[in-house]
Amino acid sequence: MTILNVTVDTSSSGRVDQIGDGSPEPEPEQSPAAADVALGVRHLCDSGITTLPDRYVLPPADRPGNISPAVLPVVDMAALRAGDPSQLATLDAACRDHGFFQVVNHGVSPEIGRAMLEAARRFFFELPLAERKRHMSGYIRAAVRYGTSFNQANDGVLSWRDFLKLLVRDARRLADDDWPREVRAAAAAHAAACQGVFRELMGAALDALGVVSRRGELLEECDAGSQMMMVNCFPACPQPELTLGMPPHSDYVLLTILLHDDVTGLEVSYGDGRWASVEAAAGAVVVNVGDHLEILSNGRYRSVVHRVRVNGRRARVSVASLHSFAAERVISPAAELVDDRDRPRRYMDTDMAAFLDYLATAEGKHKSFLHSRRINVSPSSVSSSKDDGDSCGCQFSP
Numbered sequence: 001m002t003i004l005n006v007t008v009d010t011s012s013s014g015r016v017d018q019i020g021d022g023s024p025e026p027e028p029e030q031s032p033a034a035a036d037v038a039l040g041v042r043h044l045c046d047s048g049i050t051t052l053p054d055r056y057v058l059p060p061a062d063r064p065g066n067i068s069p070a071v072l073p074v075v076d077m078a079a080l081r082a083g084d085p086s087q088l089a090t091l092d093a094a095c096r097d098h099g100f101f102q103v104v105n106h107g108v109s110p111e112i113g114r115a116m117l118e119a120a121r122r123f124f125f126e127l128p129l130a131e132r133k134r135h136m137s138g139y140i141r142a143a144v145r146y147g148t149s150f151n152q153a154n155d156g157v158l159s160w161r162d163f164l165k166l167l168v169r170d171a172r173r174l175a176d177d178d179w180p181r182e183v184r185a186a187a188a189a190h191a192a193a194c195q196g197v198f199r200e201l202m203g204a205a206l207d208a209l210g211v212v213s214r215r216g217e218l219l220e221e222c223d224a225g226s227q228m229m230m231v232n233c234f235p236a237c238p239q240p241e242l243t244l245g246m247p248p249h250s251d252y253v254l255l256t257i258l259l260h261d262d263v264t265g266l267e268v269s270y271g272d273g274r275w276a277s278v279e280a281a282a283g284a285v286v287v288n289v290g291d292h293l294e295i296l297s298n299g300r301y302r303s304v305v306h307r308v309r310v311n312g313r314r315a316r317v318s319v320a321s322l323h324s325f326a327a328e329r330v331i332s333p334a335a336e337l338v339d340d341r342d343r344p345r346r347y348m349d350t351d352m353a354a355f356l357d358y359l360a361t362a363e364g365k366h367k368s369f370l371h372s373r374r375i376n377v378s379p380s381s382v383s384s385s386k387d388d389g390d391s392c393g394c395q396f397s398p
């Protein structure tokens with residue numbers, strides 16, 4: 001996988017770490033409080049705050065409330081590899097009805113994930129600010145970017161999150177010299193493992209969708225596509241009930257492979273205002289469908305809105321590996337999934353320019369990009385009655 005001449009880094013929806021949100025260094029005229037905010041939540045915690053600064057306080061309607069656990073479908077990768085048709089049906093249903101699922105028997109050594117999380121913790125919690133700051137950058141194509149919140153330049157309310165973005169520039173030489181040396185080896189091993197899982201799941205998803213004519217070509221595009229790892233840090237928060245670690249968003253990619261520690265926090269939307277918390281079996285990998293796969297599948301698969309809740313007692317660390325085609329590629333519904341009779345085309349062509357245009361005008365509305373690409377079709381002309389037009393919603397009832 002090589003990402004050359006990429007104008008904009010591919011990332012998940014709504015984030016501008018890839019677009020450049022101005023200098024994260026505090027401006028000289030900023031008040032000390034503003035400067036602290038720009039340096040991230042990890043730094044705010046070190047400064048000894050006991051209440052949540054106003055910039056992080058969400059309006060009551062957007063605060064996290066009571067939720068129940070989500071029951072994520074389980075996809076057995078070993079059975080998929082063995083060509084078990086019922087497992088392909090399980091994957092198909094998971095992408096269609098849930099958008100999130102857990103993968104077991106993926107073949108990735110648990111040591112790789114453990115080492116990645118340990119390296120992330122060392123980076124965020126052991127490195128002094130002066131060291132971490134060296135990786136702060138406003139340069140949009142930086143292979144490394146240390147930042148805070150979600151879309152720091154546009155966020156009306158900031159998110160209780162710091163992150164380290166690691167762009168994979170060359171899949172054959174993963175240990176990028178620009179990546180912080182504290183995480184380099186662990187991140188390279190983890191990135192390679194995620195690529196393998198992504199490739200296998202995409203092959204199976206294309207089979208399940210019946211995308212046969214261009215299957216090989218599309219998988220080659222996956223191999224030559226984009227990968228970015230977002231290493232997220234959600235420190236323990238003084239008033240967790242007033243804020244979020246990540247606001248509601250969907251991921252602007254084909255698939256996201258998610259690794260997190262034993263602290264819960266990820267929540268998925270039912271699409272009707274209710275949320276469910278994601279818990280995966282030990283050793284399982286959590287995977288979610290992104291906007292590009294929803295479009296490629298012409299709405300058969302769902303890119304589900306999710307968010308992260310923070311915790312009053314324990315810090316949480318997660319690593320999202322975001323995978324798609326090359327960043328400059330136009331994404332359209334697959335030809336096999338569109339016809340003039342009962343499967344009208346449901347999405348406009350989408351590219352990075354459309355995404356950036358949307359972001360520039362959509363302050364805070366991280367979750368609506370996909371909706372802006374939808375073509376309204378009358379329900380009577382759609383064969384699948386499953387999709388009620390709200391692509392955010394999913395089914396997680398036990």
Ligand SMILES: O=C(O)CCC(=O)C(=O)O
Pocket residue numbers: 012230232246251258260265266306308318319320
């Ligand atoms: O921390 C998590 O569990 C989710 C992170 C996430 O949604 C993302 O990085 O896009």
Ligand SMILES: [Fe+2]
Pocket residue numbers: 012249250251256306320
């Ligand atoms: Fe996400």
